[in-house]
Amino acid sequence: MGMLLKLVNGKKTIEVGVFTGYSLLLTALSIPDDGKITAIDVDRKTYEMIGLPIIKKAGVEDKINFIESQALPVLDQLLEDNEGSFDFGFVDADKGNYWNYHERMMKLIKVGGMVIYDNTLWGGYVALPEEAVPEKKRAMTKSILEFNDSISAYSRVEISHASVGDGMLICRRIR
Incomplete structure (x- = not known):
């Protein structure tokens, strides 16, 4: 992700979903000193307990x-x-809102910019037949599959699906 930030000369970034702040730290370390990140999450607690002390120690809180x-x-x-x-x-x-986020991100991100969506392989469940997916995972698996299908047909982006960790869908806005 740090390499991709550098390839697009990332300076003004946005992160939807922060949790512990791991990717936020990576972004803050990868952008220039005058770069800015808008980070949005419904819960500040986990970020403040786990990520913020490390972010402060790294000197990138500002x-x-x-x-x-x-x-x-x-x-x-x-x-x-x-x-x-x-x-x-x-x-x-929340994976069920990925398409709603995508519609807005494509307006916020400049042409040539990138958006990465995390967890798009969903523990491998997206590759299994529905009956092999545990019942409690089926709704989210269906949402992620629908998102992956929709974005693959979306003409405003070039995509690459990286099978790193739980999967990352990399979108470069082309128009």
Whole structure:
């Protein structure tokens, strides 16, 4: 992810879903000193307990604007005066809203910018027949499969699916 940030000269980035702040730290370390990250998560607690002390120790806290909120209202608000102004985005929030996030991210990210969606292989469940997926995982598996199918037909991006960890879908906005 750090390499991709550098390839797009990422300076103004957005992260939807922070959790512990691991990817946020990686982003903050990869962007220039004057770079900024808008980080959105519904829960600040885990981030403050686990990630923030490390981010402070790394000296990159000033690059981060953490917004504790549901993501969709914040993204809608950002669209009012930030359309096409972000270089890079990372989405690792509620998977059932990935398409809603994507529609907004494609307006926020500039042409040539990238968005990475995490967990798009969903523990390998997306490759299994439905009856082989545990019942409690089926709804989310279906959502991720629908997202993967929809984005593969989306004409405004070039995509690459990296089978690293739980899968990352890399989207480069082309128009």
